[in-house]
Amino acid sequence: MPQAQPQFLNTLPHFQYFGEDALLICDLKLLKLIPDLQNWAAGFSAKYFVEAGEELKNLHQFPSHFEKILKVSQNLNPRNMVIVAMGGGSVGDFAGFLASVFKRGVRLIHIPTTWLAALDSSHGGKTALNVRHGKNQVGTFYPAEQTLLVKKILISQPASRAQEAAGELIKIALLSEDKWVSRFEKTLSITPEVLWKYLPPAIHEKLKIVAQDPFEKTNIRQTLNLGHTLGHVLETALKIPHGTAVAHGLKFSVHWSFKRRIMQQPAFTRAMNLIEKKTADPATLLSLRPSSQRFRSLLIHDKKKQAQDQFNFIFIRDFGKPLCALVTLDELLTEAHQQGFIKK
């Protein structure tokens, strides 16, 4: 399954670039945020606007979306049809899943419009919907044929969104041994310009990992889960942005790796320096920490759980050297307690 290399553009390509059989699936709120988007979208003969967010990924809503989309696309040639997915992570997950099951699969182009989607979710081919008791339990591996990263769109986001993406960019830096990381360590904070500059090496690093394990059959692709076990708990419990939660998760994983002597002092200092310099102050977090019971119940619903209350946890030996190991639920809870992530 080839992973398409991303394309970096200054502005949106003309709608004719996508051909006559394109269906645009677009986050509704972008119409207000991006000047001229309405005119651009008008060029598509088939389009479907959605409200971004987790509710878009609700499997129970999918049949109704599907029937409406079947109707708006009825004049497109299915063999040549391409879905152009424009939005953040939820739009990409929804439209990617749709493309993978629409008449047994149609072409797919992503145009991510948030930093998190541009950095992470629009690459690697994961698509997903949710059910009541499980996020991303429904899905496919279906890489886009192209991912277009458009500077004008990404840079136009509020500067605060850049800070929220810090976690994922730092994660991929921790997983990388390449030269770009030492340049990245020297920057002082995560700004839109910094994100745009480091998108190419960060995406390249992710795709290198994905290519070794495209269907997540070994533990290689799971190393991309670094910082996410705790991250997901905090994201849900504290309702904080995904990237911010991941940043806290990274700190947790690096600390635990050091305590278990998986990571040595110099790498630990370097990693903590990278994380702390580039993330916001965790003051809010400390006042809102979940109770032990809540923490436990959120962990149990984690999709990465293995049988018998065991988890695949991603530790880290050094930059570019993750280590996947089984830990028990109790070990995780004890460590989260000791590191102050659980209310006393």
Place this chain on the structure above:
Amino acid sequence: MPQAQPQFLNTLPHFQYFGEDALLICDLKLLKLIPDLQNWAAGFSAKYFVEAGEELKNLHQFPSHFEKILKVSQNLNPRNMVIVAMGGGSVGDFAGFLASVFKRGVRLIHIPTTWLAALDSSHGGKTALNVRHGKNQVGTFYPAEQTLLVKKILISQPASRAQEAAGELIKIALLSEDKWVSRFEKTLSITPEVLWKYLPPAIHEKLKIVAQDPFEKTNIRQTLNLGHTLGHVLETALKIPHGTAVAHGLKFSVHWSFKRRIMQQPAFTRAMNLIEKKTADPATLLSLRPSSQRFRSLLIHDKKKQAQDQFNFIFIRDFGKPLCALVTLDELLTEAHQQGFIKK
């Protein structure tokens, strides 16, 4: 995408063959038809019984099935999980689709229990669900890792079911140039023993065609649609079995091919002889033919329709030599009129 070769067995393998992480999805009515099935099924730690039929393939029911299946399979290891799909075409289409989207894909084994599923739908990887205005509009290409053909189960079907499968077996014979076809032509009628005997070469022929075009990107795989354009109309309009409808569709295609001088006299005689000798009398059909208006509306909803009222129709030059050509809706209706498939 490798297509697994089918395995021919006399009896069902012991449930332990499928491992500890198997989920059995089984047609409920088989429990009454197959002795000891209940005991066998009891060996599976996770199982889900379904009512076979088109309603099982309704996309609007899928979210509720999915949540129940997530619950019954919660103790299975997702990485090793295998869905064992036991039933006819609708069960295979449903369970195949489920396997392809369950936690981004789990393993799949088909145990077809009808002749049509054993001959055709359990091979080649097509999975499908329906929406209100379209059969099989939702689906994936997801070949089973194994298809087990179990003589004891297939032979136990009522003999009348064998006759209903005739259409698909004759279709694959028409698409084949191999030696088995001349032996098959000499048999007098389609009995369960005849079907069991010709399953291996017929499936081999289908998989040869699928391997050349697994995702239906060229016209090669579409040749398997021989007899199906008219067949689908008759199946819906007259509520007759799929295989019987396809037999009528084959007759229609062979006739039309001969009239258009695509097929020559010797091949025509040989093909008609094969079809007529092995199919039931069309008396019922003649009394129930659809009106011209009904016929037109059923054709328009055919999934194989191209843009602008054009259809990819499969003609045939000779045994093993199909020909895919565009025909208009009017040409199809005129020919169906002339061949007496439409009420005067």
